[in-house]
Amino acid sequence: MSDGCQVRGVFARMGERWSLLICRELNGRAMRFSELRTALPGVSSKVLSSALQRLEEDRLVRRDVTCSRPPRVRYALTPAGESLYQQVTAMAEWIKIYGTLIGPET
Numbered sequence: 001m002s003d004g005c006q007v008r009g010v011f012a013r014m015g016e017r018w019s020l021l022i023c024r025e026l027n028g029r030a031m032r033f034s035e036l037r038t039a040l041p042g043v044s045s046k047v048l049s050s051a052l053q054r055l056e057e058d059r060l061v062r063r064d065v066t067c068s069r070p071p072r073v074r075y076a077l078t079p080a081g082e083s084l085y086q087q088v089t090a091m092a093e094w095i096k097i098y099g100t101l102i103g104p105e106t
Helices: 003-015 019-026 031-039 045-057 079-103
Strands: 061-065 073-077
Touching: 003 019, 003 079, 019 031, 019 045, 019 061, 019 073, 019 079, 031 045, 031 073, 045 061, 073 079
Parallel strands: none
Antiparallel strands: 061 073
16 A cells, blocks of 8 residues: 555544544543543444444554453553544644645635
């Protein structure tokens, strides 16, 4: 896969409606599914589950299951997810400063 395709793939994943919001909530902490649902008003269980699964498949989020009864599942960013989230937030800061330099879409 070319570098351009990889870049487009990353931007496409992070551009999905809930991906960045999930990463924002998981930044620096692990959360249970119900905690994520509460923190992200408007997301359905089905959509959140699908988004988490895609982020897991991309190795940006990990799913930790405890051996307790009942088992508890917590989600957290992987090192790759933490690194990507830092880059995205740095880009957001750049956009705040220089975003007006980029012309509108044609």
